[in-house]
Amino acid sequence: xxxxxxxxxxxxxxxxxxxxxxxxxxxxxxxxxxxxxxxxxxxxxxxxxxxxxxxxxxxxxxxxxxxxxxxxxxxxxxxxxxxxxxxxxxxxxxxxxxxxxxxxxxxxxxxxxxxxxxxxxxxxxxxxxxxxxxxxxxxxxxxxxxxxxxxxxxxxxxxxxxxxxxxxxxxxxxxxxxxxxxxxxxxxxxxxxxxxxxxxxxxxxxxxxxxxxxxxxxxxxxxxxxxxxxxxxxxxxxxxxxxxxxxxxxxxxxxxxxxxxxxxxxxxxxxxxxxxxxxxxxxxxxxxxxxxxxxxxxxxxxxxxxxxxxxxxxxxxxxxxxxxxxxxxxxxxxxxxxxxxxxxxxxxxxxxxxxxxxxxxxxxxxxxxxxxxxxxxxxxxxxxxxxxxxxxxxxxxxxxxxxxxxxxxxxxxxxxxxxxxxxxxxxxxxxxxxxxxxxxxxxxxxxxxxxxxxxxxxxxxxxxxxxxxxxxxxxxxxxxxxxxxxxxxxxxxxxxxxxxxxxxxxxxxxxxxxxxxxxxxxxxxxxxxxxxxxxxxxxxxxxxxxxxxxxxxxxxxxxxxxxxxxxxxxxxxxxxxxxxxxxxxxxxxxxxxxxxxxxxxxxxxxxxxxx
Numbered sequence: 001x002x003x004x005x006x007x008x009x010x011x012x013x014x015x016x017x018x019x020x021x022x023x024x025x026x027x028x029x030x031x032x033x034x035x036x037x038x039x040x041x042x043x044x045x046x047x048x049x050x051x052x053x054x055x056x057x058x059x060x061x062x063x064x065x066x067x068x069x070x071x072x073x074x075x076x077x078x079x080x081x082x083x084x085x086x087x088x089x090x091x092x093x094x095x096x097x098x099x100x101x102x103x104x105x106x107x108x109x110x111x112x113x114x115x116x117x118x119x120x121x122x123x124x125x126x127x128x129x130x131x132x133x134x135x136x137x138x139x140x141x142x143x144x145x146x147x148x149x150x151x152x153x154x155x156x157x158x159x160x161x162x163x164x165x166x167x168x169x170x171x172x173x174x175x176x177x178x179x180x181x182x183x184x185x186x187x188x189x190x191x192x193x194x195x196x197x198x199x200x201x202x203x204x205x206x207x208x209x210x211x212x213x214x215x216x217x218x219x220x221x222x223x224x225x226x227x228x229x230x231x232x233x234x235x236x237x238x239x240x241x242x243x244x245x246x247x248x249x250x251x252x253x254x255x256x257x258x259x260x261x262x263x264x265x266x267x268x269x270x271x272x273x274x275x276x277x278x279x280x281x282x283x284x285x286x287x288x289x290x291x292x293x294x295x296x297x298x299x300x301x302x303x304x305x306x307x308x309x310x311x312x313x314x315x316x317x318x319x320x321x322x323x324x325x326x327x328x329x330x331x332x333x334x335x336x337x338x339x340x341x342x343x344x345x346x347x348x349x350x351x352x353x354x355x356x357x358x359x360x361x362x363x364x365x366x367x368x369x370x371x372x373x374x375x376x377x378x379x380x381x382x383x384x385x386x387x388x389x390x391x392x393x394x395x396x397x398x399x400x401x402x403x404x405x406x407x408x409x410x411x412x413x414x415x416x417x418x419x420x421x422x423x424x425x426x427x428x429x430x431x432x433x434x435x436x437x438x439x440x441x442x443x444x445x446x447x448x449x450x451x452x453x454x455x456x457x458x459x460x461x462x463x464x465x466x467x468x469x470x471x472x473x474x475x476x477x478x479x480x481x482x483x484x485x486x487x488x489x490x491x492x493x494x495x496x497x498x499x500x501x502x503x504x505x506x507x508x509x510x511x512x513x514x515x516x517x518x519x520x521x522x523x524x525x526x527x528x529x530x531x532x533x534x535x536x537x538x539x540x541x542x543x544x545x546x547x548x549x550x551x552x553x554x555x556x557x558x559x560x561x562x563x564x565x566x567x568x569x570x571x572x573x574x575x576x577x578x579x580x581x582x583x584x585x586x587x588x589x590x591x592x593x594x595x596x597x598x599x600x601x602x603x604x605x606x607x608x609x610x611x
Contacts, residue, residue: 023167025138025151031170033126037197041126044068044197046224046231051201053077055214056298058312062216067227071118074232081295081312082329087232088118094234097395098279098312098329101358102237103506107391107398107409109180109487115158120175125153125163132156140167148173171198180393180487181480182209195223209480210299210307237376237507241325241359247374248321254369255575256417256494256522262352263319265290270349273339274364274371275415276504277396277482277491278353280318280330283340286349287313287332294332308333320356323373328355338445338532343573351415354395357506364414366498367516381503385514386464390506393487397504397511401492402462403473406430408489411482412511416493418444419472419521420461421453426489427475436475440609443530443543444474450542451478455524455610463496464513471495472524472610495521526606527581527589529555536570538562538594539577545609553604555593562599563592581606 033041045068053062060077067073074087085096093105093114105114124131136152141164149167154160164174175186184207188200201218252274253259261269264282267290287294294311311332318325333350340348356362361379363372381387390397391409398409408426427433439456453474461468472495476483483491499519503512528548531539538560544550562569564580572580580589583606591602 022140023138023149025135028138028149028151028165028167028170029125029130029135032165032172035170035198036123036126037193040196041068041123043225044195044223046222046227048222048224048231049199049218050220051216051218053079053214053216055079056212056310056312057296058082065227065231066121067232068122069227071120071122071124072227072232073118073121079296079312081314085235087234088114088121089229089232089234092234093117095395096235097354098331099355099358099395100238100240100329101355101506102234103358103392103395104509105392105394106509107393107487109159110391110393112157112159113177113179115155116161116177119153119155119158120161124155125172133158178486179207180485181482182207182211194221197223212298237358240327241323241376243323243360243373243375245375247361247363247372248323249370249372250321252364252366252369252371254366254494254498256578258364258371258414258417258494259348260320260352260371263317264315264349265317268349271342271346272349272352273415274356275351275353275413276357277411277413277415278351279395280328280352280355281333281335281350282313282315282330283347283350284332284334285347290315292332300331300333308335320352320371320373323360325355325359336445337534338574341533341536341573343576344571345573353415357504362504362506364497364502364504366494366501366519376507379505379507381505381510381512383503383512383514385501385503385512387510387512388464390504390509390511397506398488399463399492399511401464402460403489404430404432404458404460406432406489409487410489411491412497413491413493414497416491418493419455419474419495420458420490420492421474421476421483422490423483423485423488424475424477425484425486433475436473437477439475440524441543441545442474442525445532451476451481451483453477453483457610461496463492464500464515466499466513466515468496468499471521522578523582524608524610525578525581526583526585526587526609527604528609529581529604531561531577533569533574538569539572548609549604549607553591553602555591555602555604556595558595560594561591562594565590 047066049064051062053060058079060079062077064075072090076085082098096102133153133155138151141148141150148164150164152160152162162176166173177184187204190201191198199221203216205214258274259271260274261271263269292313294313296311298310299307300310313330315328318328361374388399397412401410437454439454442453444451453476455474458471458473461471478484501514527550528545529550530543531541541557541559544555585607587606589604593600
């Protein structure tokens with residue numbers, strides 16, 4: 001996967017009496033309009049394009065439709081094994097991603113981004129007065145041997161976008177936008193004349209998050225004097241799922257993660273993490289067991305700053321209890337050993353997420369440890385609780401809640417098997433960062449690898465009419481991955497969610513929180529050692545806190561814990577380790593360590609580290 005190179009070069013200005021004055025932004029845009037066709041644009045309303053999209057080692061038939069009056073648009077790509085569509089119908093920005101289901105992109109950030117999407121789609125920079133956008137001063141920038149004329153445009157109510165022009169021709173060659181967890185650059189090239197206007201036949205999108213280039217090569221454009229509402233209508237939800245009218249209820253295992261069993265192509269059952277923040281994923285081992293041949297070669301990230309490979313398959317039949325889904329897309333990803341291992345038990349098969357939640361009304365009862373799926377058609381919430389509106393910037397639901405008296409959008413993440421996490425950019429804006437970083441240093445692991453964070457207690461967390469006090473919260477300063485968001489306040493995990501029974505209605509954009517008195521989150525780590533499994537026979541020590549029981553016992557980073565209280569690590573899971581280090585203060589743990597091939601014994605006595 002490639003990284004965006006030098007998105008922001010040095011500003012160049014040659015002083016002196018003989019220096020050539022920098023062109024004004026208005027002059028540059030006037031030249032851009034003239035170069036691209038001038039008044040010929042005024043006679044065109046509809047614009048359609050067909051071509052080929054290449055991404056993640058796959059190739060697709062690609063189509064785009066745009067209304068040049070208001071920026072309504074629709075794009076679709078059919079890669080065979082997976083299909084995508086996205087559009088703006090003038091009111092809603094909708095997406096149909098790998099899940100096949102649909103939801104709006106309607107968070108506060110997404111709404112501003114949609115305004116800019118529409119401005120770009122209708123070629124706002126070529127319109128008189130830039131279609132009402134605020135235009136910043138032009139600056140000259142160098143990148144390698146190329147020189148660009150760059151200005152910033154901010155449509156009314158929209159997100160700022162940098163526009164990079166070739167100074168000689170005044171053609172737009174690049175747009176650059178700051179998205180929640182990445183900087184996205186779109187390059188435009190191979191301009192050709194079509195019905196009096198000039199259009200790019202090569203469009204390449206790349207970001208700095210480790211995702212590969214997305215390349216669209218255009219075959220044809222069509223210009224039209226009109227545009228139809230049907231060009232931008234959202235597709236119908238897929239008719240590929242069914243459940244009994246009364247629903248189907250299945251057991252959930254709830255330790256830290258929610259785990260549910262499912263059958264794939266009649267085989268299994270397989271155990272999966274139930275994750276509102278994820279897509280349907282199986283491991284390569286499971287794909288092999290099912291005789292499925294994965295195609296594609298993409299990358300994906302998550303919590304942590306790294307990425308992992310991903311490919312694509314389709315599963316003919318996917319069953320959870322009496323709920324059945326047919327012809328389902330799954331990603332194939334080599335999830336970290338520490339994510340899927342269960343000690344002596346069969347490893348987890350992967351993750352199930354958005355695909356299920358989009359197809360059913362979904363009820364999670366943490367206390368009864370059950371999952372209930374009801375048909376989406378005609379779904380109505382039955383019972384009590386407080387509804388919160390769910391919004392989306394991408395594919396994870398967000399709700400607005402209160403953290404220490406400040407409101408912010410927090411992700412609902414049933415795949416977060418622990419305390420809530422607070423994003424550092426939001427915390428810095430609210431004045432929380434310094435206090436949160438003074439907490440207990442930790443390291444956690446997700447799909448993107450390790451994430452360094454700090455834990456402390458929260459005086460007040462307000463959600464769905466409930467004021468939860470003295471909760472543990474982690475503060476992260478990741479530079480990449482899902483814990484580096486510029487727009488979200490944080491991520492809510494099971495320590496908070498298990499205070500409630502949750503009823504999700506993705507189609508209706510709501511989730512009901514039904515309070516269940518008496519829930520007490522698990523104790524915080526009382527050992528001071530953070531360890532993970534990357535193979536069966538040992539836990540590897542990632543971090544030892546200063547002056548903690550582990551440090552006093554002589555445990556050091558990179559030690560291998562090969563037994564706990566006489567039980568070999570091969571028989572212990574990450575959950576087992578967690579239960580060991582959260583036992584009552586005063587409990588003694590006997591660790592067998594291996595350091596540089598030499599075994600030794602250590603005894604540590606647990607005590608409170610986060611009162």
